[in-house]
Amino acid sequence: MSKKQAGLAHLGLVLVVVLAVTGVALAGWQVRTLQHNANRSAAGMRHGGTAAQGDQPLLLKSIGFNLDYYDPATNHAGDMVFTHEDHDLSGGFHLIFADFGTQDPRSPGDTSKRNPQPTFVLPLGTKVHSLVDGVVVNIKDLYSGDQTIWVASSADSKYIYETEHINKPVVKKGDRVKGGQVIGEVSSHDSQYHPGFGIVEIGILHSSSAQAQHICPFHYLDPSIKAEMGKKILNVHQAWMAYTGLPNLYDDAAAAEPGCSVLNPVNG
Secondary structure (H helix, E strand, O other): OOHHHHHHHHHHHHHHHHHHHHHHHHHHHHHHHHHHHHHHHHHHHHOOOOOOOOOOOOOEOOOOOOEEEEEOOOOEEEOEEOOOOOHHHHOOOOOOEEOEOOEOOOOOOOOOOEOOOOEEEEEOOOEEEOOOOEEEEEEEEOOOOOEEEEEEOOOOOOEEEEEEEEEOOOOOOOOEEOOOOEEEEEEOOOOOOOOOEEEEEEEEEEEOOOOEEEEOHHHHEOHHHHHHHHHHHHHHHHHHHHHHOOOOOOOOOOOOEOOEOOOOOEEO
């Protein structure tokens, strides 16, 4: 074989190797892409169905009020006030802050009896803030004599961001709002039993073709506040258990993430 023929043979071998390596890399990339798409599809199904294209969950800029680390000198955790009088507003569960997916202790074996909306006990007059940037798509009167304010990316969105049990709304249907903007005050619902305190609930309602379900709002916190808010939630959990002397109110080690006992959708 001549030197020229040997060189061509060597070049051909190099090209075969390069093509083979490229083929393997391309196949690997395709597998990873398919797996990524499958994971996204599965995540969408876990949250009650695949969202329409362009209709994805918004990121929360607020959790509806000012939550901060507990200060034992003032008994405040931001807007929250620790007292031994206010916690029975949670229905006798002794929770100043009921996580998403909290199991109803009266039905410990029934997973359908989970809290669909994080619930907070707060002083009357506390300002309530919009969770996200969006448009007010509805303000509804509730059985409790107060209101729920619904915000979404548009009137057609399948994702509704609720602030429930609101007094004195300062927005109306059609208004555009920013996350963190004041939209009303904490409800006085049941405050006759615990003067000075009321409740507010937040939630993400996802309506699919099958049914409407709630998903955990803390899972969709904006990255700019997510890590710090997670620390504050855990701090308040621990501080509240120490304050009440009830050490089993929260099981943070078993929680899906701070504020979310589970990540599966909850009916209600």
